[in-house]
Amino acid sequence: MTEVEGKQRVCVTGAGGYLASWVIKFLVSKGYMVHGTVRDPGDMKNAHLTKLENASENLQLFKADLLDYEGLCAATDGCTGVFHVACPVPARSNVPNPEEYYCLGKTVAESEALEYAKSSEFSNITVCPSIIIGPPLQPTMNASSLFLLTLLKGGIESLENKARPVVDVRDVAEALLLAYEKPEAKGRYICTSYVLRMQDLVNKLKSLYPNYNYPKSFTAIEEDVKMSSEKLQNLGWKYRPLDETIVDAVKRYEESGFLSKD
Ligand SMILES: NC(=O)c1ccc[n+]([C@@H]2O[C@H](COP(=O)([O-])OP(=O)(O)OC[C@H]3O[C@@H](n4cnc5c(N)ncnc54)[C@H](OP(=O)(O)O)[C@@H]3O)[C@@H](O)[C@H]2O)c1
Missing domain, CATH: 3.40.50.720 (NAD(P)-binding Rossmann-like Domain)
Incomplete structure (x- = not known):
């Protein structure tokens, strides 16, 4: 940089x-x-x-x-x-249906902010990431880091083979800086890099870390996820290889005691 x-x-x-x-x-x-x-x-x-x-x-x-x-x-x-x-995120909420409140809150906040910017001297750009994974800097676990950690920690016998869009936390942070610094940046940017089926993600984790205890079976789910970061890539955004995200995240979980190597 x-x-x-x-x-x-x-x-x-x-x-x-x-x-x-x-x-x-x-x-x-x-x-x-x-x-x-x-x-x-x-x-x-x-x-x-x-x-x-x-x-x-x-x-x-x-x-x-x-x-x-x-x-x-x-x-x-x-x-x-x-x-x-x-933003208050679901894992820390004690209201019923926290996911729905979260999505509603994010949607309303974004549209209000974009609307407000039309009639003010402020320029407002929004960056909308998919599920954020990768190494945490903070000492506590947040909701989306649990996504990878839960798969590694074991105890899940069977899992729905859902497709999940993911992006590295560092790539999202870089997208935010890019959107701030590029004068031509405008409006709304989707920020995502890979769509992973749960079974493929588990197979990837297994190939890198064979000693953890992974889900044994998967239930078929047919739905598809289509998201594109083309607009952000046209601004100059690039994303890391998935292996780098996983390896850096696992290293950090092990160092900070969220995961035990034994
Ligand atoms: N992680 C994802 O997969 C994901 C995906 C899409 C979008 N996002 C968005 O990315 C942003 C960051 O998420 P994150 O994953 O980094 O979550 P995070 O680690 O839980 O961070 C959320 C932050 O918001 C603060 N916060 C919550 N309620 C607050 C309040 N009432 N007043 C002031 N601060 C408050 C928390 O402060 P405390 O430490 O004091 O609680 C925390 O620092 C959020 O806007 C989230 O909606 C995240």
Whole structure:
């Protein structure tokens, strides 16, 4: 990545989360001054942020909940851009049908933001990733990392052979920076790299890590998934090979004790 000229100031919401941590890592390494919002700056789950390279000079944490208008104003003050990554995600929700609330919330938020941008001086770009996998920087597990981890941890006898679109967390973070930096970027970008059937994913994991305990049978599911990142690729986006994503994720799970090698 090339360095930015001068010190451009940007805000990243939900700084300690899975995706936001990578966004911040890339931003500070490029010389951006980053205002990261967290709900609890003293919580150890955000401690990894201060250890990122260049963080001591380039990262400042602000306490803000998404419903805290004053807190968000303080965090975005002086910034030329905001990477709005924070969102309550289902694994942490205790409402009935959390997936539906999540999808509704994301859809309404995106369409409101795109609508608002039409009549304001702000330019608004949205990047919509598929299931995000790859190495976490943060010390806690998020919902989508459990996707790979659950398959490796064992205990699943049979699995529906669904097709799932996935993308590496670092590729999504790079897509966000690209969308921010490219003057020609506009509107909405789908960000996905591979569509995997569960059985193919398990076979891939088995070939790389034969010693884990994998599901033994699969139920046939016929549905297909069609998603394309062509618009993002036309902007210059590239994605990593799947093996790199899996190997880096498993290495991180093992190092941080989410997975035991024995
Ligand atoms: N992971 C995926 O597969 C996936 C796929 C498509 C889109 N996305 C989107 O990508 C973004 C990041 O997701 P992620 O996977 O990185 O999830 P994550 O690790 O759970 O991060 C979510 C972040 O949002 C913060 N947050 C939640 N509720 C908040 C609130 N009321 N006020 C302030 N902050 C709040 C959390 O802060 P706390 O640490 O304080 O809880 C956390 O830092 C989200 O917008 C998500 O919808 C993710």
